[in-house]
Amino acid sequence: MIPPRFHYHAPATLDAALSLLNDYGPEARVLAGGQSLIPLMKLQLAAPAHIVDINRIPGLDAITEENGTLHIGSLTREAALEASETVRAGYAILHDTAAVIADPLVRNMATVGGNLAHGDPANDHPATMVALGAQVVARSAAGERVIPVADFFEGPLATALGPGEILTGIQVPQPPAGSGGAYLKLERKVGDYATAGVAVFLTVNDGVCQQAGIGLTNAGPVPVKAASAENFLAGQRLTEETIREAARLAAQEAQPSADLRGSADYKRDMVRVLTGRAIRQALERVG
């Protein structure tokens, strides 16, 4: 499978990349890990006239924690996120997510920024970022803006990013005391997209849920924020009964479509099962 022809640019600075994107507008595409874009090009489903390879721009792949925020550079490879001690120690839900994306070889290339920018509701990071209440940082020649992840996804493969914008990083609020999270994914085999995936992030005080974030993977045209389940949990004592009710509400919010992975009813029920399990696991991790 031979990809269509394109002009190749490998700028050494972010400013140079932004200026190229500004010049070429919708004819240009950013190349990050390439693990979604190149397969699409091989299938002739994408044919950008210009490719702006951002891999030679230094400083876009750092993971740092400061002023109550975890900053994940957009070029952070999934393998690096999975190996990060900061992430393992303080953000178990992000570690869970990186570990189930694709396979180890794809994870050596695929980037966290690309996972969001691709705008595929089947990708795993969006649900986790929704649960964590993360924000996306986007730069263009005109300046920088910060977009709450809940407003970022607009449709299948469509995001709030404009043609001249580069996603430079993701900001995750540092978990308050009493928080725990988990991401659970049902997949047919390694490297498959989720049959269903559920991200749960809880803040708990004395057995009472203060705040809940719940995101669903592959359960609709965009990543789903299970708001009714989140709202139900806030202020509730976490018991088997309230956990089951939250799981039922999350399943109601899922709008999966039938495909090779199963019927819509089956997938919705898997959302219910995984939500219950993810809440229990998040609770166990509350620290």
Add this chain to the structure above:
Amino acid sequence: MTTEASQPAMVSIRVTLNGTEQEASVEPRLLLVHFIRETLNLTGTHIGCDTTHCGACTILLDGTPVKSCTIFAVQADGREITTVEGLAAGGVLHPIQAAFTEEHGLQCGFCTPGMMLTGVAFLENNPDPSEAEIRRAISGNLCRCTGYVNIIKAYQSAAAKLRERGA
């Protein structure tokens, strides 16, 4: 800016392939696996699926195993590539090659170059892995013949050989 009419310029790249510098002028759309197989004439790197699933095309890029069917050759400019042809040194098999031979870690051999390159990088970071860790490490490399049992044995044997060599 409309540019459809203009043919994309060829890009000149320089890579270190198995320790030797190579220079070439390539079309930007040329995939790294085609560059290795067709421009550099090294056919040990296989193409199995061409859809980023099988890992038959695995090579080491600056020491990291990646699928060369899903990288453009231009992205490798200035970097080091190791293919299966670069494993043996001075006519002596690399410990992982010796281990695959001794443990019958292959049948048809199609997945083997990729399996071994994934193994070289994995064992460097994890010299004494558990079976579960090995299974996870090879989960991006598919084998349609062996059922993986002897591949795992070969990884364990290679790990022991490498530890001995390092000791």
